[in-house]
Amino acid sequence: MAQAPIYERVALIGLGLIASSMFWAMKRGGLAGEVRGFARSAETRAAAREIGLCDVVCDTAVEAVADADLVVLCVPVGVMAAVAAEIAPVLKPGATVSDVGSVKRAVIESVGPNIPPGVNFVPAHPLAGTEQSGPRSGFAELFDNRWCLLVPVENSDPEAVSRLEALWRGMGSNVERMDADHHDLVLAVTSHTPHLIAYTMVGVADDLQRVTDSEVVKYSAAGFRDFTRIAASDPTMWRDVFLTNKEATLEILGRFTEELFALQRAIRLGDGEHLFEYFTRTRAVRRGIVEAGQDTDAPDFGRTGKPR
Numbered sequence: 001m002a003q004a005p006i007y008e009r010v011a012l013i014g015l016g017l018i019a020s021s022m023f024w025a026m027k028r029g030g031l032a033g034e035v036r037g038f039a040r041s042a043e044t045r046a047a048a049r050e051i052g053l054c055d056v057v058c059d060t061a062v063e064a065v066a067d068a069d070l071v072v073l074c075v076p077v078g079v080m081a082a083v084a085a086e087i088a089p090v091l092k093p094g095a096t097v098s099d100v101g102s103v104k105r106a107v108i109e110s111v112g113p114n115i116p117p118g119v120n121f122v123p124a125h126p127l128a129g130t131e132q133s134g135p136r137s138g139f140a141e142l143f144d145n146r147w148c149l150l151v152p153v154e155n156s157d158p159e160a161v162s163r164l165e166a167l168w169r170g171m172g173s174n175v176e177r178m179d180a181d182h183h184d185l186v187l188a189v190t191s192h193t194p195h196l197i198a199y200t201m202v203g204v205a206d207d208l209q210r211v212t213d214s215e216v217v218k219y220s221a222a223g224f225r226d227f228t229r230i231a232a233s234d235p236t237m238w239r240d241v242f243l244t245n246k247e248a249t250l251e252i253l254g255r256f257t258e259e260l261f262a263l264q265r266a267i268r269l270g271d272g273e274h275l276f277e278y279f280t281r282t283r284a285v286r287r288g289i290v291e292a293g294q295d296t297d298a299p300d301f302g303r304t305g306k307p308r
């Protein structure tokens with residue numbers, strides 16, 4: 001027997017990878033009655049209509065959210081406040097506004113003040129994605145067995161938080177709650193700084209390619225290919241991540257640079273013991289992840305961006 005929808009009316013603002021995956025996941029689980037969607041560009045709205053992404057694709061954000069029980073902001077972090085300000089006057093009393101942004105403190109501080117009294121604000125972040133973007137990139141399985149972190153604000157209504165948790169569980173995620181600052185530090189370590197390192201490494205190789213005449217592409221090994229996948233991620237989204245998670249990213253980058261210098265010095269001095277001990281420690285980290293069964297990114301998933 002199909003389960004009753006968790007929300008009667010859902011509005012998705014921004015129709016890219018995450019919103020489209022949410023739509024297909026909600027449809028798969030029968031989690032929402034009607035889903036309305038809005039994206040800024042006419043081209044994205046046309047693509048959404050063509051592939052049946054959303055029950056109704058609206059030409060304005062206001063039209064999409066009026067009457068919605070749940071509104072999810074699925075736009076780059078840097079424009080969330082402007083979108084929230086635009087929709088605020090028409091939000092239904094008792095509705096919940098959430099988001100999927102990769103940074104949480106900045107979203108809470110910029111979106112929060114735009115949420116009118118009587119409307120719940122429950123920020124969230126699914127730890128699942130690919131390097132793809134746009135309305136055609138989503139798929140229902142994206143969130144399966146992946147974490148979704150809920151970051152309730154001080155006055156988030158517990159019932160609204162539980163209902164959103166049920167939606168994310170219905171979409172396949174494991175859910176945990178986390179404080180915003182802790183979230184931003186953890187993500188700076190596990191996602192934001194690694195992306196920056198990948199961008200840098202691919203940039204270095206691209207510079208070198210001009211010297212080596214395409215050998216970088218021809219002979220690139222798996223490790224470098226993984227870097228190129230990550231460095232193909234959406235530039236707008238990642239610009240906004242670094243501009244809004246500045247403090248935590250700079251903290252982790254500072255530590256990274258210190259360690260890199262220590263390794264550089266060990267290479268220069270021929271200090272094999274230092275290198276060996278370091279690599280032995282990092283190998284144990286990987287083994288710990290695998291043994292804990294948390295290696296949910298099978299290689300094929302990462303390379304193709306498609307579900308296993």
Ligand SMILES: NC(=O)C1=CN([C@@H]2O[C@H](COP(=O)(O)OP(=O)(O)OC[C@H]3O[C@@H](n4cnc5c(N)ncnc54)[C@H](O)[C@@H]3O)[C@@H](O)[C@H]2O)C=CC1
Binds near residue numbers: 127
């Ligand atoms: N890509 C990923 O792997 C993940 C992304 N996120 C977060 O999810 C959010 C969305 O990311 P994606 O879906 O990957 O991006 P995307 O680039 O695939 O989609 C973003 C959508 O927002 C629209 N948009 C941009 N500005 C807008 C505006 N002012 N008003 C209305 N629509 C607007 C774009 O046209 C596009 O349709 C971001 O905040 C990102 O940090 C979270 C987890 C994973």
Ligand SMILES: O=C(O)C(=O)Cc1ccc(O)cc1
Binds near residue numbers: 102126131191230
């Ligand atoms: O594609 C990858 O390797 C990712 O790391 C996906 C991702 C990107 C951004 C997020 O905020 C969460 C997950």
